[in-house]
Amino acid sequence: MPAPIPVTLLTGFLGSGKTTLLNALLKDPGMDRAAVVINEFGEIGLDHDLIESSTETMVLMGSGCLCCTVRGDLSQTLGDLRDRREAGEVDFDRVVIETTGIADPGPIVQTLVMDGDLSFDFALDGVLVTADAATGARTLEKQFEAVQQIAMADRIVLTKTDLVSAAQLQDFESRIVAINPGAPRTKADHGRIDPAILFGLSPTQESSRKQALDWVAAAKSKPSLPPLSGLKDTRPMGSTQSHGLFGAGPRSASYPASHDGRVSSQSIEIAEPISPIVFDLWLESLMNSAAADILRLKGVVHVEGMKHPFALHGVQHIFHPPVPLSHWPEDDKTTRIVVIGRDLPPGYLNESLAFLKSRPPVEEHRI
Numbered sequence: 001m002p003a004p005i006p007v008t009l010l011t012g013f014l015g016s017g018k019t020t021l022l023n024a025l026l027k028d029p030g031m032d033r034a035a036v037v038i039n040e041f042g043e044i045g046l047d048h049d050l051i052e053s054s055t056e057t058m059v060l061m062g063s064g065c066l067c068c069t070v071r072g073d074l075s076q077t078l079g080d081l082r083d084r085r086e087a088g089e090v091d092f093d094r095v096v097i098e099t100t101g102i103a104d105p106g107p108i109v110q111t112l113v114m115d116g117d118l119s120f121d122f123a124l125d126g127v128l129v130t131a132d133a134a135t136g137a138r139t140l141e142k143q144f145e146a147v148q149q150i151a152m153a154d155r156i157v158l159t160k161t162d163l164v165s166a167a168q169l170q171d172f173e174s175r176i177v178a179i180n181p182g183a184p185r186t187k188a189d190h191g192r193i194d195p196a197i198l199f200g201l202s203p204t205q206e207s208s209r210k211q212a213l214d215w216v217a218a219a220k221s222k223p224s225l226p227p228l229s230g231l232k233d234t235r236p237m238g239s240t241q242s243h244g245l246f247g248a249g250p251r252s253a254s255y256p257a258s259h260d261g262r263v264s265s266q267s268i269e270i271a272e273p274i275s276p277i278v279f280d281l282w283l284e285s286l287m288n289s290a291a292a293d294i295l296r297l298k299g300v301v302h303v304e305g306m307k308h309p310f311a312l313h314g315v316q317h318i319f320h321p322p323v324p325l326s327h328w329p330e331d332d333k334t335t336r337i338v339v340i341g342r343d344l345p346p347g348y349l350n351e352s353l354a355f356l357k358s359r360p361p362v363e364e365h366r367i
């Protein structure tokens with residue numbers, strides 16, 4: 001069976017530099033076999049007119065926000081592209097989807113991973129997010145979509161860094177790190193960037209083992225993120241109800257004024273392989289109680305009885321099939337998992353991950 005065609009999702013808030021980045025990318029000779037899908041919001045599509053196309057295959061999706069109203073269209077658009085490729089009408093070896101600036105990447109990822117028809121032919125290669133250094137901090141405060149985009153990124157492309165001081169850039173980057181500690185960041189000068197670093201980002205690929213480790217290592221250096229940006233967490237602790245295995249569930253009645261304060265992340269390292277029963281229970285419970293609020297979950301997991309670890313990779317409740325990491329060093333049995341969630345009560349993720357250290361009760365054999 002031919003390898004699935006890699007799909008890169010390019011997202012980022014309104015005006016953050018997605019089209020500028022795409023234009024610069026498409027000038028690279030390595031990108032001449034990329035199909036580009038552009039999603040417009042509004043009656044008249046403009047963005048595709050702004051693309052100085054060097055690629056044969058450019059599709060403008062109907063108006064509407066890709067993340068909510070036209071998910072069906074995405075399936076159809078990709079399906080049509082595949083059919084035209086099979087018929088020899090077009091030729092491409094990767095797809096880049098530029099979303100509207102207000103898209104929540106979660107449902108788009110869901111379409112790519114869950115659509116039974118598409119998932120044979122296309123595979124998510126990574127989520128690229130442009131983050132505007134000049135206005136991004138304010139946007140994070142005002143627009144929760146922007147926070148979600150940062151949280152789901154596999155790589156963050158910092159744009160407009162020429163418009164801010166080194167100190168302002170550092171502040172903005174700290175803010176990004178607090179939301180998504182694992183995603184590597186790269187500056188793009190008016191979209192100019194080495195395309196090679198933008199692709200092959202999915203930790204489900206064996207080749208990206210180092211990326212999986214870097215992701216987790218970076219998150220580990222921020223073991224327990226407090227409510228962010230020095231803002232007080234105003235969520236009422238006592239008002240939450242108990243859910244699942246981990247005590248307080250993720251619901252709360254009011255949120256902090258700043259949107260990025262709604263996002264928290266937690267990582268864990270466990271030296272010994274995890275009991276398969278414990279792992280299944282943990283995942284099931286996390287999904288039952290907080291699936292919609294898990295923005296991103298990544299990890300390298302060692303389970304008792306399995307020769308190799310596997311890469312765990314989820315966006316909201318969508319999990320990529322686990323990929324065995326067969327070239328993992330034998331002496332490294334440490335499980336590493338990072339979870340980024342929204343609107344979760346303080347301590348929830350910590351408590352949830354700590355459950356992975358438990359051992360199943362040993363059955364008593366009575367004589």
Ligand SMILES: Nc1nc2c(ncn2[C@@H]2O[C@H](COP(=O)(O)OP(=O)(O)OP(=O)(O)O)[C@@H](O)[C@H]2O)c(=O)[nH]1
Pocket residue numbers: 012013014015016017018019020021047100101130159160161162163188189190191
């Ligand atoms: N100074 C500066 N301006 C930039 C840079 N990157 C992009 N811009 C400018 O930012 C503006 C918005 O860029 P676009 O590429 O259109 O942003 P977008 O994310 O595609 O915008 P929407 O499609 O509206 O969401 C344009 O005027 C760009 O020229 C940069 O690195 N520095």
